Amino acid sequence: MRITIAFSVCAAALVSAMLGMAPARAQGLAWLGGDTVQVAARRTGLSGSPSGEPLLGYLARPDMPGRHPAVVVLHDCSGFGIYYPVIADVLKSYGYVALAIDSLGRFNACLRVGQGAAAEALDGYRALGWLSRQNYVDPGRIAVLGFSMGGIATLDSVEAGPIEKSHSPHFRSAVAYYPCTPHRGGVMSVPTLILVGDKDDWTLASWCREMIARRNGEGAPVTLIVYSGATHVFNFAYPTREYLGHHLAYNPQATADAWRQVRNFLQTTLGGSRPTLDKRPSRSTAETP
Numbered sequence: 001m002r003i004t005i006a007f008s009v010c011a012a013a014l015v016s017a018m019l020g021m022a023p024a025r026a027q028g029l030a031w032l033g034g035d036t037v038q039v040a041a042r043r044t045g046l047s048g049s050p051s052g053e054p055l056l057g058y059l060a061r062p063d064m065p066g067r068h069p070a071v072v073v074l075h076d077c078s079g080f081g082i083y084y085p086v087i088a089d090v091l092k093s094y095g096y097v098a099l100a101i102d103s104l105g106r107f108n109a110c111l112r113v114g115q116g117a118a119a120e121a122l123d124g125y126r127a128l129g130w131l132s133r134q135n136y137v138d139p140g141r142i143a144v145l146g147f148s149m150g151g152i153a154t155l156d157s158v159e160a161g162p163i164e165k166s167h168s169p170h171f172r173s174a175v176a177y178y179p180c181t182p183h184r185g186g187v188m189s190v191p192t193l194i195l196v197g198d199k200d201d202w203t204l205a206s207w208c209r210e211m212i213a214r215r216n217g218e219g220a221p222v223t224l225i226v227y228s229g230a231t232h233v234f235n236f237a238y239p240t241r242e243y244l245g246h247h248l249a250y251n252p253q254a255t256a257d258a259w260r261q262v263r264n265f266l267q268t269t270l271g272g273s274r275p276t277l278d279k280r281p282s283r284s285t286a287e288t289p
Contacts, residue, residue, distance in 0.1 A: 035059055035085070040126045043103055044119040046112060055123055057101040058085045060092035061136060069141035069270035072127040072171075073100035074120050074150030076233065077110040083236055091145075094263055095272040097137050101127050109149060110244060118163070120146075120153035125167045132169060141270045143173045145262070148203065148233065151179025151194075160187045160219065173269035175262055178232050180207035186215035192222045193265045195258045197230025202246040225261055227254035234258075 035058055043055035058080075062068055071091050075084055080102035088098035103123045109116030124144055132139035146154035154176040156163050164170065174192045180203050196205045205226050212224055227234065234251040235258055241248050266272065 037099070037130075039099070039101060039130045040123075043105070044122045044126075046104075046107065046109060046115045046119055051105075053105050055101060055103070055126055057099045057127060058088055059097070059099050060085070060088040061097045062092055062095055064095075067136060067138040068095065068097050069143070069172075069266070069272055070097035070099065070131045070137045071266065071270075072124050072131065072142065072144045073098055074124055074144065074146030074153050075100070075103065076148035076150055077116055078108050079104040079106075087145075090259070091266075094266065096266065096270070097131065097134075099127050099131055117149050117152040117156060120150055121156040121163050124153060124157050125163075128167075128169065128171060139169065141172050142169075143175065143266060143270055144171045145175040145177075146179065147177045147235075148179070151176035151203070152181060155179050155184065155188070155192070158188050158190050158192060158220075159185065160189060161185075164189055173265070175265060177235065177258070178203045180204065180211055182207055182210075184211045184214075186211035186222065187219035188215075188222055190220050191265075191269050192220065193261065194222065194224045195227070195261065196224070197227045197232065197234050197251065197254060199229055199247070200232045200234075202232040223265070225258075227251065227257070230254040 037057055037059045038054050039057050040055040042050040043053055045051035073084060073087055073091070075081070080100070084100040088100040091098035101123055103120040104116065128142055128144070131137045131142055144154050144157055146152070154174050158164055158171055158174045171190055173190050174188070176192065176194050178196045178200050179194060180196065184207075194208055196203065196208050198205045208224050208226070212222060215222065230251045231247055231249045233248050235255040237250045238248070240250070
């Protein structure tokens with residue numbers, strides 16, 4: 001069933017991209033059928049207080065028996081779209097349980113500057129707690145992976161600060177796509193991988209570099225990978241477009257290399273059922289202080 005869903009969603013994504021359509025929204029995730037799970041009775045609202053709707057997610061899990069490492073997937077500011085089940089299924093193919101959560105429901109936080117990331121970080125911890133209770137998950141090997149607003153939420157989840165300090169258990173590692181904001185301290189509690197394009201005009205690569213310099217080697221290791229010529233959301237195959245004054249373009253080379261980086265990073269920090277690392281050279285610039 002999951003393979004069929006993944007194929008259908010991927011096909012829908014490609015058709016959507018060809019036609020220039022906006023990404024599909026979750027709207028209760030009913031379109032994902034039996035792979036939908038309820039993570040919590042209430043998701044966190046944009047104001048930080050509980051909303052009146054449950055926190056739902058798309059669950060992809062390996063067919064092999066036993067306890068597996070897992071990844072919580074956090075979406076961008078436009079909400080849960082057709083690419084997130086595909087991302088979860090790719091992670092499943094690598095040997096991980098993947099839970100892609102819907103923190104916004106019908107809302108679009110892109111028009112609400114500064115709102116959404118903190119709520120998604122809190123929902124991410126709810127997803128971590130839910131996964132920790134499942135008998136097919138190793139509770140000590142759960143990572144968080146986020147995109148744009150979800151990337152900001154990812155850093156909020158693992159950076160020394162009020163969210164990270166007030167929650168337990170913690171994530172084992174973190175992956176954040178184009179997540180940087182000005183003035184972030186950058187002292188992370190777990191190994192962190194950051195992926196961003198040097199042409200990103202929304203979450204600037206320079207902000208990431210400034211964060212790396214500001215942290216001055218403190219905290220857990222942070223690896224920053226900058227892709228030449230890549231823009232914001234470079235890994236989503238939608239047509240080149242302008243959105244809210246920002247230039248967005250798909251970059252297949254950066255996308256492929258980012259997946260290699262993510263796979264290797266998760267293997268290093270979580271382990272898994274596929275121990276062979278991909279040793280092909282990267283076309284990116286890696287910056288690890």
